[in-house]
Structures are given as C-alpha cells and as structure tokens.
Amino acid sequence: MPRFSIIVPCYQAAKTIADTLASLRAQTVTDWEALCVDDGSTDATYALLRTAAAADPRIRVLENPGKGPSDARNHGAAQASGELLAFCDADDLWAADKLAALEAAFADPACDGAFGRVSFFERRAEDARSVSSVPSAPLSIPMLLGENPVCTMSNIALRARVFAQSGGLRREMVHNEDLDWLIRLVGMGARIDPIDRVLVHYRVSRSGLSADIERMRADRAMALESAARFGFQPDAQAEAVHLRYLARRALRVGLGGTTALGLALRGLALAPARFLTPMHRGCGTLAGALIAPALPAPMRRALFSR
Known part of the structure; x- marks a missing residue:
C-alpha cells in the first residue's frame, strides 16, 4: 500500500499531461501511486496515460463513470489505496519536494490536511512572477470567505479517511467546488495546515476555467450556502x-x-x-x-x- 495516492483528473490534456506526470516522477518521496482519471477525452490524453502507465507501475489509468472534474476526483479517491490523498490537475506541476513537505506536515497526528504556496506561470514554471501567500494559522471559514489561500485543488492533500468523512466534492459545481469542499471540511472540524513554501506551479489559462470570472462569482453563492449552515456569513x-x-x-x-x-x-x-x-x-x-x-x-x- 503506497503512502500517497495522487488523484489526477484528465480532460483533453494531451499538451500538458506529460509534464505533469514528469513532475510527479521527480518527487523525492517515491512511495506513491497516481490515479489518472480520464474524463472522456477525445484527444491523445488516454493513449498518453496508457503509455505512461506501461512505463511506470505506480501510474494507474481510470475512466470516469460520471462527468466533470469533481466526479473524476471523487472516483479517483474512491479507488485510492494510500493513507494520504493529494490532488494534481493535469496541467499543473509539483515542486520536487512537495511530497516530502507533506510527509513532514502529516507527522503531526493532529494535521488532517495541508497546503503550500502556489506560483502562477503561463509557459515555463521557472518564469513565474506571481506567487500566493499562506496564512499563519490553519484554515478557517471566515478566512475562506475572503480569499481561498489554497488557490487550487493541485495544492491540497489530506488523510483519506477525512476525505471520506467529508462526502467528497459536489459534482454539480464547475467553479468554487474546492471552496465549498474546504468550507465543509473545516466546518466538520478538520485542521488544514499551511506550509510556507512553494509546492505547486499553476498553469494560467486565458481561455479555460481560470478565466471564467463571472461564473466563478456566481458559483461562489453555492459555497456560501455551505458556510451558512455552519453559522458563517461573509x-x-x-x-x-x-x-x-x-x-x-x-x-x-x-x-x-x-x-x-x-x-x-x-x-x-x-x-x-x-x-x-x-x-x-x-x-x-x-x-x-x-x-x-x-x-x-x-x-x-x-x-x-x-
């Protein structure tokens, strides 16, 4: 049984998936499996995943029985065998010491989840100029109602039992599904700790979901409903x-x-x-x-x- 299960939802990711998987293989901690969940890609994504899996037995290829990134992440988590779950989108990259930093964080038995800082890049990770910050304390709902310091699902890891207790991500949400899920995690008592170092390189897309500002704003209302159930309003x-x-x-x-x-x-x-x-x-x-x-x-x- 691997220590880490890495969930990688994949859709039309032929241009980026090789680099993403290379960043996983470059981890200084090698005790992991990667569950690559194809979400019905029509490009070369699935073939590239099969080739990668043939070359590295730690990589497993799954097909999403549902549709959408939340469904894919939930499906991958349900098939995972590791004690710790980490998520990585198929166009993002991890710092080589990400799993090592997570291993240190989870050495504290009170830590239920962890996240680090994120750099934002367009073409090459080393050219990134924009870097997120992390708070000095674990995540709280009031904190999440302002600006989500986790930034992306590629930046969150948690104990598998905690993910199961949370019920997973809401499949109907396109944006802010991670915010809604984090609010529910913190609301149920999970301690999500910050790590003050860059662990993820996030690929900025001018035309993809990251650019859909108005939809992000609209979907946030659903996350606010979850916060209200725990007694919090922005x-x-x-x-x-x-x-x-x-x-x-x-x-x-x-x-x-x-x-x-x-x-x-x-x-x-x-x-x-x-x-x-x-x-x-x-x-x-x-x-x-x-x-x-x-x-x-x-x-x-x-x-x-x-």
Missing part, C-alpha cells in the same frame, strides 16, 4: 477581499480592462481599508486595474505577485 470586508482576488485573477489571465476595474471598484466601495490592505496587494491590484490596458504584461503581473 461580511463587507470578506466580500472586498474576494472581489480583490477576482480582480487580480482577471489581471493574471489577461482580462485587465473593464472586468478587472469593475471588480476592483466594487470591492473598494464595500470596504476601502480592507481592500487596500496589505498595500502591495490592494494598491497594486487597483493600480493594475486602472492602467492595465496600457501596461506591459510582466509589469502588470509584478504588481500583485504577493
């Missing part, structure tokens, strides 16, 4: 932080015109002090939104790189 400060996050995301994926500016101004109107704090995020986001159309992309990304 206040003006949390909404301002969330709108700042969306504005930064809009800038990162090239939606730097009226989309980013509209989000920033709404957040600023709700809670000016909170939107602008810390200054390098708030003022950088506002400045980027105001001058984005004329600003070179590298300089725009640098404004909100922390």
